[in-house]
Amino acid sequence: MRYRALTWDHPRGYNALAAAAGRLDARRDGLAIDWDKQPLEGFEAHPIEDLCARYDLVVMDHPHVGEAVARGCLRALEDVFPEEDIAAWGRDSIGPSLASYRFGGVHWALPLDAATQVMALRADLLDEAPPRTWQDVLDLSRRKPVVLSLAGPHACLSFLSIAAALGEPPAVADADVLISETVGLAVLAIMAELDGRMPEATRAKNPIGILEYMARHADVALCPLVYGYVNYAAPREGQGLPITFANAPRGEAGGHPGSTLGGTGIGLSTRCEITPQLLDHLRWLLGAETQRRFIPDHDGQPSRRAAWHDAGVNARWGGFYAHTAETLEAAYVRPRHDGYIAFQTDAAAMLRDALATRSSHREVLARLQDRYAESRRSGGER
Template identity: 70%
Template sequence: MHYRGLTWDHPRGYNALAAAAARLDPAGGFSLAWDKQPLEGFEAHPIDDLCARYDLVVLDHPHVGEAVAKGCLVPLEDLFSPEEIAALARESIGPSLSSYRFAGAHWALPLDAATQVMARRADLLDGPPPATWDEVAARAEHAPVALSLAGPHACLTFLSIAAAFGEPPAVADPDLLVSDAVGAQVLDLMARLAARAPASVREKNPIGILAHMAAQDDVALCPLIYGYVNYAAPSDAAARPIAFSDAPRATPRGRPGSTLGGTGIGISRRCDVTPALLDHLRWLLGAQAQVGFIPAHDGQPSRRAAWHDAGVNARWGGFYAATAQTLEAAYVRPRHDGYIAFQADASRLIRDGLADRRPHRDILGDLGARYARSRVPGTER
């Protein structure tokens, strides 16, 4: 049986999966090939179209509501025992598995764990990394500080800062994204930082920002960006290492505000699932692969044990230990069908609103209205 999978076009998303597939012996009747799509496709491409063409699809958890509505993924409960799923829940860091639970079932295996953290060039900043958003704002008065706002990331930054300020969006009330008071506080901070952010990275996605920081000296700090272990210990001798640490908090003892990312492997309805395929997936999620094989092939594991492993941290500049607390506390986005479209619209609204200096109450009014429409089945989005 030959299977086709789709992942995203970055060493973290592709190399370990491809290397693991290369270990399979086609003579045994089982082979797997992985294709790649750009990060923007991973973030926004309709999941049902991908599932119609691939057996395995690497996806982000906000897509599960859309996937359930389209009926294009197989729930893990149909393929794995309750004991196996419970073990995954215990062994995965933070909400890496629970983020794929929707409508009473799990829809993807937590392959890769990530969340927004702080990235800095330690050689360009004096002293320890800022711990709070007030400290970040103070640093921005004297050092070049960038925000990640391109693509969906303006919305994700907004959500994360709201979580740090004590109001994880749509958690207390699923119909309310954020209160006007907290929303205004978040936009005030974002406007203050965006006004000073270097123009060189304003249109770059997280990969582009981190690559720029590793090669240029005009960005010293990005307080909230998805962590990529590859930039903590770059293979290119000319690249400067990026130091990663926990996301900023509102107060020194507060919650690090960060929106969960990472990836899971979804199994499409078109897939003819065999025991050999399930065993391969079990191996990818097991301790041997997660602590050894995946980090050795540029991947970012989802097992808590890997994030605290001394050898893994020694190889990757302490990236995992320095950011594990943020991942454990990461905020999980809404996952209803319609959220992905809302996220794209909200990002454009926030980004354009900050650039045009729109009144924050107007931005928040539009955000709330668009979020409410995204939750109404059949509403044009």
């Protein structure tokens, strides 16, 4: 059986999956998988329904779950895997990696890759310990160049993460209320101060672009919130200087690091023909030895907790995993209702415009809440 599969065009998203598929022999194993790839932004541009109509396996981010369920284009894991498998993945996956794909009482993707926003810095450009709180970040920004990740959806994601650090994960206490005015104003004040001082060269860059820039230039010392890419912690020759990663900032000393969960999972489309051989291959991808050895050895970022604390894995990758695991364990899970992705896109644009024009923060919060409420009306369960 030959399957078509889609992932994203970065070594972290493609290399391990392609290498795993390369180990398969159709006659011996009873299956073959052809992995295509597209830019990460392509998953925002192409509806999940369209991707599932063309592919058997789709690597996806958890906020797309509500949209996929509303359009009936994914298979629930409970329909194809026994309960004990799913329970084991829940125990073994770091943070909410599996739980983030639970919607409507069942799970919709396998937790392949774990990631969240963490702090990235050039240790050679700092003459002090990395900041621990958002006040520390503001203080540092008055002495060293600090950048925010604002391009694409990331202005919204940074907003959500700072709110979580300040003690109010958005839309958690009340699914219909994005953020209180008190915390929302505090978040916007932090973002506005940092935005006013950040280098222009990084303003339009996505997380990969920011990390690439930091690896090759000496005019950015720190990005307090950027999705972690292990590849930049121990770059190959010619790929720039290593980036040091640390836990995301906290609202106060002793608090939890605030960060919005990223990572990816493998969804099975309704067009996918389920065979025992396919399920065995997917189990192998999530297995202990694969996650500790094969995936890190092929530029991937494992989802299994044990891999994040493995001494050998951390020695190979500059301590990336051990230095950021606390953030991932506490990561905030975004709403997943149908309509959330469109809200995230619009909210990011509103925030960028507000920062650029120095708009009234209260007016910005009101617009964000109105747009969020609109997305809730058109969607459903988180």
